[in-house]
Amino acid sequence: MDELIYLDNAATSFPKPAVMHDTVRDFYRENGVNPGRTGCDMAIRAEEMISDTRSRLSRFFNPSLVAAGASKDPDRLVFTMNATMSLNLIINGTVGPGDHVVTTLCEHNSVIRPVNHKVRDEGAEATFVAPEPEGYVDPDEIRKAIRGNTTLVIVNHGSNVSGVVQDIAAIGRICREAGVPLAVDAAQTAGVLPIDMAAWNVSFLSFTGHKCLFGPTGTGGICVADDAEIRGTLVGGTGVRSAHPYHLEEYPFRLEAGTLNLAGIAGLNAGVRWVEDRGIENIHHHEIGLMGMLQEGLADIPGVVMHGTTRLESRVATLSVSVKGYDASDVGTFLDVDFNILTRTGLHCAPLIHEHYGTAPRGTIRFSIGPFNTDDHIMEAVRAVGEIAARRNT
Ligand SMILES: Cc1ncc(COP(=O)(O)O)c(C=O)c1O
DSSP states (O other): OOSOEEOBTTTSOSSOOHHHHHHHHHHHHHHOSOBTTBOSHHHHHHHHHHHHHHHHHHHHTOHHHHHTTOOOOGGGEEEESSHHHHHHHHHHTTOOTTOEEEEETTOOHHHHHHHHHHHHHHOOEEEEEOOOTTSOOOHHHHHHHOOTTEEEEEEESBOTTTOBBOOHHHHHHHHHHHTOOEEEEOTTTBTTBOOOHHHHTOSEEEEESSSTTOOOTTOEEEEEOTTOOOOOOOOSOOSSOTTOSSOOOSTTTTTOOSOOOHHHHHHHHHHHHHHHHHOHHHHHHHHHHHHHHHHHHHHTSTTEEEESOOOSSSBOSEEEEEETTSOHHHHHHHHHHHHOEEOEEEOTTOHHHHHHHTOTTTOEEEEEOOTTOOHHHHHHHHHHHHHHHHHHHO
16 A cells, blocks of 8 residues: 555544644734733734633533533643643642652553652652553552552553553542542543543543644643642743742643743644544544454454453553564564554553563554544555564464
């Protein structure tokens, strides 16, 4: 096939919707001034776009509040550069010396490393809860790990290695009973699975713009529940109340400093609207249908092992596999060079879950499906893996 078959949507979604490209292209020509710093029409329009994006995402992550006609403070939706920055802000703002954090082996390095730094550099403590063999975390194990000095539970919603989706509602009930804030890393789920912070008792939701929300890179954020407490750890300019000698406590400034990525947020706004128009249920249904095809096809190939879960419920459309007789990176190279199929190989920035699956240190070949993939793409991927496997397994 001459066409590139992109099966690396867990890294970043590709392609992005045309409306996102057009919005970013036009932004600086039409609205390119610094909101909050000047009062001209362009600045007002930019400010309205930012406010609309805050409100839109606050509603998106709190559907039960919207349905009940209840309010959610949109200023508690703060923008960051990516999920990594969001997770750093959450961990730095809730965990200090002598505090304890509960997390899991399913996490991305953007949780593992900030937590490890807290432990090594600041004398905090951490418990990494092991999931069951497929990768699902038993919420009761979270309950058992919580101690008197636990100040944060932080859990990955959807695994970027196996696609496993955790039962956040059950974990949230446990955190509510224990009086400990729950942070959720929704990098792989925001935009493809419904999220309900209020119903699930999530205090801090971290999201990235460039994956399932179809925004540009360099966008992301945190949605902070109205009753949650977090220290701000980023200080500097806010564009308002400049005479104040210290950083402002009120949201969004508490977690934001400096000029925002305006064109990025405009693109994120377009991406979220695109997801809303298409419907996340439709997007998820399409992707999971293709995942079923992929799993069925791979199951028939001698030498192919699928790691994690092969369920089609409680997952996103990401799958890690190994091919007997091969290093994962070689299979990735053959898929790319011989078949024009793009996957990602290795540890995917999540080394602990690979140890759990027994796939460390070389990792796996990861297929991750997006809304623009088709049946033909999946059939071609299965054919390609079959051909590669047959070179060493017949
Ligand atoms: C589960 C998970 N968390 C966090 C991140 C970090 O996201 P970003 O690159 O936007 O910082 C990723 C990115 O792959 C991820 O998959």
